[in-house]
Amino acid sequence: MITANHYLGDWRFMVRASYYDEWVDSGGGRFDTFGFSPACQNNLPPEERLDECYGDQWLVDLEIGYTLSSRYRFTVGAENVFDEVPEEEFDMASQFFSG
DSSP states (O other): OEEEEEEETTEEEEEEEEEEOOEEEOTTTOOOTTSOOOSOOTTSOGGGOSSEEEOOEEEEEEEEEEEOSSSOEEEEEESSTTOOOOOOOOOHHHHHHOO
């Protein structure tokens, strides 16, 4: 996470960037024929992979604040301003039990 604050008189500006690395869900113990669970098999379609692989993601938050007096400070902000959505988790059960 990287955060930057800037003050300009009574105004305050904040930008925060958060990085979420790629991750792998081993699927609760699914293994290949050799007993290994490979890190990722991106060359296969999702329903044929032993593991579920998800990409990395950056999220950006913004905030602006104004100090009216020593008693009053107003702040407004937004999280995930670019509306980044992580990859959807593949539902293996729906492939076998759809009905």
